[in-house]
Amino acid sequence: MRHVIPLPVQPTVPVAHSDAQFPVRRIYCVGRNYAEHAREMGGTGREPPFFFMKPADAIVPVAEGETGQLPYPSLTADLHHEIELVVAIGRGGARIAAQDALAHVWGYAVGLDMTRRDLQAQMKKQGRPWSIAKGFDASAPIGPITPAAQAGDVHRAALWLNVNGQKRQASCIDQLIWSVAQIIEHLSAAWTLQPGDLIFTGTPEGVGAVQRGDVLEGGIDGLGTLRLVVQ
Template identity: 70%
Template structure:
């Protein structure tokens, strides 16, 4: 039986893969909250709290090819549009109850991503004890560069992570400062959800988050994974 639909289904959301013609089809986007100690402090929290997660829709991605500058539309309803540079983990082999020691077997590769945030709306939701979706899961809230396959990525756990806005440093840290390591993140996530091939995990942002405006150029990187460039329009 051939399936028919009431309207054409949307195309598969996908991300380019460095050095390969095939693209990475995206299933879900998981994000880790407050996973660098100094960022937790700047947001008013301290200590190594248990990890927590939120999701963005797959079509919130803004994939940007190597050497190109993506366009990031300034979203509606906000006066406080924040950048958050992050290491992104791309899952190639799914599973549940994955141990941290086994997590690398499930990783396809890594990318540089931005978790863009309508901070004023997120803060309003926090005060009311309501979900953050309007502050985190809006259209074009997840720019991402090409995925570097695991075998080409080098020692990501020891890499630098940084973001500049209009050529000036905003965020600069090391992946080694993650409160919860990549393996621990995958262990916790896979205890709550069955991870699937095509899942992306935004692993958290270091300190220095701040507002951007129309015309600003954001350039970010994780060592060995190239640069992600986007301009706010």
């Protein structure tokens, strides 16, 4: 087959403790999936899950032991961090029951859902979609993906984020309003999941702004750390 333009580069994420790569097809994100974060964003706590997406090439993959470079995006003066557990799908399906969902998971990673908070607020006020606030270039930094069998009890793991050595976010995965299995059940009712899909599962309270020169370091027990410098 002859293509009229060059094929786009396939976005990939490194696999932990390996030279292998995980190809990324789609990035799904869950909004307001920790009760305290929902409240700090004006919600009421537990509510039906809702989803938004980022382009696959929004990832900023950062290998083990490295410091990634995170460009400060245009059109914002209020760039926010959101530390999250990322689920990597290895087996696709539609209308997946929660009790079967974890069999579809290939692995887990530490991720950041970077957000143009000022643009998000504007879009919300105007009743418009806020893709411009969530799906911009380099909006999805991610560390290596750890295979599920090597991740330990990730569903009870602690997650945290420091900015310039100061604690900003700290919680536990068991504080998710909707568990990983429940997220997959709800998500696969709306979209057919495929191998290569990533799911950012939501962030705990403590989100806040970052500036150029800031060092972000976050982690999840059993999945290592993710370190970046804002450029």
